[in-house]
Amino acid sequence: MPRIIACFKWVMDEADIKADPKSRQLVLDRVGYKISDYDRNAIEEAVQLQEKHGGSVVGITVATPGAKPCLKDALSRGPEKACFVNDPAFENLDPSQTAAILAAAIDGKIEYDLIICGEGSSDLYAQQVGPALAEKLGIPCATYVNKLTYVEGENKVIAQRKLDDGLETVSVKLPALITVLPDLNTPRIPSLKQVLGAAKKPVDNVSLANLQQTFEPCLKTTGILAATMERRRLKFTADPEDIRKVVDSLIKEGVIA
Amino acid sequence: MAGVWILAESREPTLELLSAGIDIAAQLGVKVAAFALSSQLAEEYIKCGCDEVMLLPPLAAGQPLESYVPVIVEEALLNGPDIILIGASQRGREIAARAAAALNTGLCSGCTGLRLDQEKKQLVMERMLFGGAAVQTVVCETRPQMATIPPRTFEQAQPAEGHQGEVRQLPAAPPSPVTVVERTPKTSEAVDITEAKTVVCVGRGVGKQEDIALARELAGVLGGEVGCSRPVAEDLRWLPEELYLGISGKKVKPDLYIGVGVAGQIQHVSGIRDSKVIVGINRDENAPIFEAADYGIVGDLYDIVPKLVKEIKAALKI
Ligand SMILES: Cc1cc2nc3c(=O)[nH]c(=O)nc-3n(C[C@H](O)[C@H](O)[C@H](O)COP(=O)(O)OP(=O)(O)OC[C@H]3O[C@@H](n4cnc5c(N)ncnc54)[C@H](O)[C@@H]3O)c2cc1C
Ligand SMILES: Nc1ncnc2c1ncn2[C@@H]1O[C@H](COP(=O)(O)O)[C@@H](O)[C@H]1O
Numbered sequence: 001m002p003r004i005i006a007c008f009k010w011v012m013d014e015a016d017i018k019a020d021p022k023s024r025q026l027v028l029d030r031v032g033y034k035i036s037d038y039d040r041n042a043i044e045e046a047v048q049l050q051e052k053h054g055g056s057v058v059g060i061t062v063a064t065p066g067a068k069p070c071l072k073d074a075l076s077r078g079p080e081k082a083c084f085v086n087d088p089a090f091e092n093l094d095p096s097q098t099a100a101i102l103a104a105a106i107d108g109k110i111e112y113d114l115i116i117c118g119e120g121s122s123d124l125y126a127q128q129v130g131p132a133l134a135e136k137l138g139i140p141c142a143t144y145v146n147k148l149t150y151v152e153g154e155n156k157v158i159a160q161r162k163l164d165d166g167l168e169t170v171s172v173k174l175p176a177l178i179t180v181l182p183d184l185n186t187p188r189i190p191s192l193k194q195v196l197g198a199a200k201k202p203v204d205n206v207s208l209a210n211l212q213q214t215f216e217p218c219l220k221t222t223g224i225l226a227a228t229m230e231r232r233r234l235k236f237t238a239d240p241e242d243i244r245k246v247v248d249s250l251i252k253e254g255v256i257a
Numbered sequence: 258m259a260g261v262w263i264l265a266e267s268r269e270p271t272l273e274l275l276s277a278g279i280d281i282a283a284q285l286g287v288k289v290a291a292f293a294l295s296s297q298l299a300e301e302y303i304k305c306g307c308d309e310v311m312l313l314p315p316l317a318a319g320q321p322l323e324s325y326v327p328v329i330v331e332e333a334l335l336n337g338p339d340i341i342l343i344g345a346s347q348r349g350r351e352i353a354a355r356a357a358a359a360l361n362t363g364l365c366s367g368c369t370g371l372r373l374d375q376e377k378k379q380l381v382m383e384r385m386l387f388g389g390a391a392v393q394t395v396v397c398e399t400r401p402q403m404a405t406i407p408p409r410t411f412e413q414a415q416p417a418e419g420h421q422g423e424v425r426q427l428p429a430a431p432p433s434p435v436t437v438v439e440r441t442p443k444t445s446e447a448v449d450i451t452e453a454k455t456v457v458c459v460g461r462g463v464g465k466q467e468d469i470a471l472a473r474e475l476a477g478v479l480g481g482e483v484g485c486s487r488p489v490a491e492d493l494r495w496l497p498e499e500l501y502l503g504i505s506g507k508k509v510k511p512d513l514y515i516g517v518g519v520a521g522q523i524q525h526v527s528g529i530r531d532s533k534v535i536v537g538i539n540r541d542e543n544a545p546i547f548e549a550a551d552y553g554i555v556g557d558l559y560d561i562v563p564k565l566v567k568e569i570k571a572a573l574k575i
C-alpha cells in the first residue's frame with residue numbers, strides 16, 4: 001500500500017497578468033491564484049493510485065502564509081492531509097531553494113514510498129524541483145512520465161516516459177520520485193461536497209524555524225520584463241466580404257502567393 | 258579541467274553549445290571541455306574547437322542515459338568547472354537538475370539567451386517566465402554556473418584548421434536503480450514544422466480528428482504545413498508531438514500563422530510570437546488569440562475555413 005506525497009505549487013494565473021506596454025513592467029495587482037496546472041495531474045495520479053491500491057496521500061506545498069487558500073483547493077481534490085511548509089521568507093524562491101526546503105520538510109518527517117511532482121510549474125516552468133528533490137533525498141527518479149503502474153507486492157513502479165526520441169518504459173524501486181505529464185490523466189473537478197469536506201481535513205503547518213536550516217538562493221533575478229508583441233489586432237466577421245478583405249490584405253502583405 | 262563544460266545527448270546540440278562555449282571561454286581566458294559518447298564524436302568535437310573531451314564509457318544494457326549523473330557530478334567536484342552548459346532535451350533537463358542539486362549550485366532552465374558580464378565574470382542569462390508572458394534575467398551566485406539551452410539557440414561550431422585537444426576516458430557509471438524495460442523509438446516522420454513558411458494550426462476548437470482535413474485543405478492551398486496546440490498532440494493524440502507549438506513545443510517563425518480553433522493562451526503564443534503575420538479564427542470574440550493576432554476572424558471555424566479556402570483559390574486563380 002503506497003504512501004504517496006504529491007507536491008503542488010500555488011501560482012499566479014498567467015492569464016490574468018497584464019503588462020504596461022511602455023515600461024514593460026508586469027501589472028500583477030489583479031491576478032488570481034491557482035494550483036499549478038500540471039500539479040493537478042500529480043495530485044490526481046496520487047489519488048487514483050490510492051483508490052486502486054490503498055495507502056495514503058499527503059499534499060505538500062512550500063509557500064508564503066498568504067497561500068493558505070491553496071490548502072482547501074488541493075484537499076478538495078482527494079488527498080487526506082496537507083503539509084503546509086510556509087514562511088514569509090518563502091517568496092520568490094529559486095528552484096534550488098524550493099527543492100532543499102521540500103527535502104528538509106520530508107526527510108525523516110513524512111513516511112513515503114512515492115513522491116509525485118508535475119513536469120514543471122506554470123510560473124517558473126523550470127522542470128527542476130522534482131529531480132532536484134529526488135537527488136537531495138537520495139532516491140531514484142523518473143521524469144516526463146505519461147503512464148504509471150504500481151506493482152503490488154514488489155514495491156516498485158513501472159513508468160512510461162515520453163522523451164524527445166521516443167517512449168522509454170522504466171522500472172523503479174521505491175522509494176522514488178516521478179514527474180508527470182498532463183496526458184497521464186484528467187484531473188477531477190471537485191464536487192461541492194468535496195470542497196466542503198476539504199476544510200475539515202488535517203493540515204500540518206511547518207515553518208522555517210521548524211526546519212532548523214537556512215536556505216540561500218543560488219540564482220539571483222536581475223530583471224523581469226514583459227514580452228511584448230506589436231500586432232494590429234484587426235477584427236473581422238465571417239461574412240464573405242470580410243473574409244475577402246482578409247485574403248486581400250494577406251496578399252498585399254506578401255504572405256500569400 | 259576548469260573552464261566551460263558542454264554536455265548534450267547528441268552531436269548537433271553539442272556542436273551548438275560548443276560554439277557558445279568557445280565564445281565565452283575566449284572572453285574568460287579559459288578552456289572548453291565537452292562530454293562525448295563515442296571516440297568518433299570526441300575527435301569531431303576537438304576538430305571543432307574543444308580543448309578536452311571527457312569520454313563517457315558505454316552504459317550497461319538497460320541503463321538509461323541519466324545513469325551518467327554520478328559520473329558527471331564526480332568530475333565536476335574534482336575539476337571545478339566555472340560553467341556547465343547542457344542541451345535542454347528532456348533527459349538533459351533531468352541530468353542538469355540532478356547535477357545542480359548534487360553540486361549545490363544554481364541552474365537556469367530553458368535559457369534562451371546568455372552573455373558574459375566581463376567585470377563580474379558572470380553569465381547573464383535570460384529565460385521565459387509565466388508561460389512566456391515575461392522574460393526573466395538571472396545570474397548564478399554559486400559555482401559552477403549552469404544552464405540548460407534549447408536546441409538551435411546557437412549555430413553549430415565548425416571545424417577549425419588543425420585544432421588540437423585531449424581525450425580523457427571517464428570511469429564507468431555505477432548501476433542505476435532505474436532500469437529500462439522497453440524502448441519505443443519515435444517512428445513517425447513528421448515534417449519539420451519550423452521550416453514551413455505558412456503554418457495552419459489546429460486547436461481544440463476543431464471538434465473531431467477527421468476535421469483536421471479542413472486545416473489540411475487550407476494549408477494545401479497556401480503551400481503550408483499543419484501544426485497544432487499542445488492538447489491536440491498530447492491529450493487527444495491527433496497529431497504527432499513534433500507538431501505542437503509553444504513554450505514546451507516547437508518555436509516557429511513563419512511568414513503566416515493561422516490559428517484554427519486555438520484559444521491563444523500565453524504558453525502557445527510564446528511559440529508563434531516571431532511569426533510575420535498572425536491570423537486567428539475563433540468563435541469566442543474574447544479569446545486571447547485576438548490579442549496576439551493581426552487579423553482576427555470571429556466565428557465558427559466550420560463556416561470560416563471553407564470560405565477562406567474558396568477566397569484564396571479565387572484570388573490565386575487555383
Ligand atoms: C507549463 C505549461 C506549458 C504549456 N505549453 C504549451 C505549449 O507549448 N503549447 C500549447 O499549445 N499549449 C501549452 N500549454 C497549454 C496552454 O495553456 C493551453 O491550455 C493550450 O494551448 C490550449 O489549447 P487549445 O487552444 O487548442 O484549446 P482550448 O483552450 O480548449 O481552446 C479551444 C478554442 O477553440 C475555440 N472554439 C471552439 N469551437 C470552435 C469553433 N467551432 N469555431 C471556432 N472556434 C472554436 C474556443 O472558443 C477556444 O478558444 C501549456 C500549459 C502549461 C501549464
Ligand atoms: N513551492 C512548491 N511547493 C511544492 N511543490 C513544488 C513547488 N515548486 C515546484 N514544486 C513541484 O515541482 C514541480 C516542478 O516545478 P519547477 O521546477 O518550478 O518547474 C512542480 O510541478 C511541483 O510538483
